[in-house]
Amino acid sequence: MSPTSRIRLVDVAAAANVSKQTVSRVVTGSADVAEHTREHVLAVIARLGYRPSASARTLCHGRSYTLAVVGLDFGFLSTELYQGAAQQAQALGYSLLLKTLAKPDTTSVEQLLLGLTDMHIDGVLWAIPDAYDRCDWINSNLLARINIPVVFLSTAPRAGIVTVSFDNLDGARLAMQHLISLGRRRIAHISGPLAWWVARERVRAWRLALQEAGLEAPESYLAEGDWTPVSGERAMAQLLDRSLDFDAVFVSNDRMALGALLTAHRRGLRIPQDVAVIGFDNILESASFYPPLTTVSQNKRQHGELAAATLIRNVAARFGGAANASSPLPALTHSLIARESTAPIPPSGA
Amino acid sequence: MSPTSRIRLVDVAAAANVSKQTVSRVVTGSADVAEHTREHVLAVIARLGYRPSASARTLCHGRSYTLAVVGLDFGFLSTELYQGAAQQAQALGYSLLLKTLAKPDTTSVEQLLLGLTDMHIDGVLWAIPDAYDRCDWINSNLLARINIPVVFLSTAPRAGIVTVSFDNLDGARLAMQHLISLGRRRIAHISGPLAWWVARERVRAWRLALQEAGLEAPESYLAEGDWTPVSGERAMAQLLDRSLDFDAVFVSNDRMALGALLTAHRRGLRIPQDVAVIGFDNILESASFYPPLTTVSQNKRQHGELAAATLIRNVAARFGGAANASSPLPALTHSLIARESTAPIPPSGA
DNA sequence: AATAGAATTGTTCCCGGGAACGGTTTGTTA
């Protein structure tokens, strides 16, 4: 296509009869360049269609204006989170690299992170959920060695790391208070895998809310799922098999709630009359469940945006960037979406 | 941390008492290096912890071993597709950049693609669905100008572009044949937005299958949705309001099928006895719909993998890479997942 | 022992930009 490959800074300089440094100054907008020189150079740039090479810049600045999100190879990460992070990064002049990890043991993590430093990645968004031993590597000296800002998503806070998470305790409490305010007293809980930090937080909120309301939270009212709809079916079946006579279930995510609904229908239970069901996440589908699901909304897109914005601040700080009176970043908040799967206790004998 | 920033090729060369070119040869594995020299250099590399700089390589090779996926800023793209593409890219030694586009008009597309050439991106995965005027830019000379291999996902085939898609005609026919084989004769269709190529393909398959079976496909049996669950609710309501007396619905995706089920329940229809419902996609949730949804499975992950693999072949070819007797890539195939939302026509008068 | 030829290893230059620093102008102050 193009006659002789790519147009370089020097080509522009030659065509404009100035030194390449002057062209560089015009391009980067640094230092002073006489107005007429500027315009002339700009014109030549436009005429030649010159575009600066990002990799050359990366080479001499030691920074790439690129971030990496690291997620599990298989897993539940929502597209919205990726989209939010990507959009925010782009808006702030960064690109986003997508990395997946099959098995997050310390060795693989080390390989991955070293690879990222090879590419002069400026920062990392760690989107692998805090569960099992997936965060063990934090205790190694890896973080210090790679010397790149990392922001952890939905990870238990600990010293020395930056996390960006929803306050699940708060969100789950919202769900519980809703059920309690409807007059429900015997509230069961279908949790995510207890190896997950977020699942444990929600369980904790379930216990706390019941306790604060002077209600019981017996272990038999708790069933553990694995976030999938079928696990929700199973968990609901377990609860019912215990013949506990509960009048509400707080389910730790909408997907499992879907399964719980199916089991309830199959057992002839009426939702919400016999059992009120509340979910968590507010996925797109939940509005059309049968019946439409009451749930707590978590804006995943916003989560991604906030994480990216936070990371970029850290990156900028690291490169001595201006501490430009950064306005505080917004917090992530939940909201209750009341639909038909919850309702007040019907008058007894109904 | 590190005493004096990063260790370079020359540092290794100095420490090993060889020229940097020798070190380079060892690192890249190119040409012949005497065995003992190799081992010595390798040892020094390990001792110093040397790691080649990706950006320096990009600079001198003019290729970055990085691909970009371009998707819509908001949209329906599934995580699995991204994961599949990312995983496959990594397996073949490439990285994947995630780009989103808010409004895919020709100008934005041009900006985006030029930005990608600035970074020496090797290839592009175009994951913006073929709908409305989003593909108009292909007709400009942009593709030729940027001179980067592009693979289009789920886009209508046309001269001069490479596409990787499921054969929706085939998949939809699978659904239709299933319904017909169950004795269903009056089959309605809830389509995606007709501006979408994939939606039109499925409509076409609906018509063709009915025609081949000697059945009618009147326009009144067609309702258009927008892929969302609520649009499925509305579309089902429209169909029912026409009092058409259909005995099955083929819904163009599982999400809308969920909505269709909800409307059916609300109107007192029994699924599958009164109306059989079949979906498309086989999302994780559909196994726990009420009732569990019969559907046609599309493996999105595999779609991402195949797209990435295809793109990488084109990239390799473009860089004069070995035409290494490339084994043919697998095709994308659908499969029918029979569940409870479809069943044979019950004996009349049931 | 001389010499072609293969196997190794070294030198130079370039990839595309930009920081550091040096040299001119031009205008201002004493």
Add this chain to the structure above:
DNA sequence: TAACAAACCGTTCCCGGGAACAATTCTATT
């Protein structure tokens, strides 16, 4: 009018690697 500071522009060198080409071995023949 000399002295001096801005404002503007140019030269040199470095970022980290690798291709092209040159130079030096070593080996096998005649």
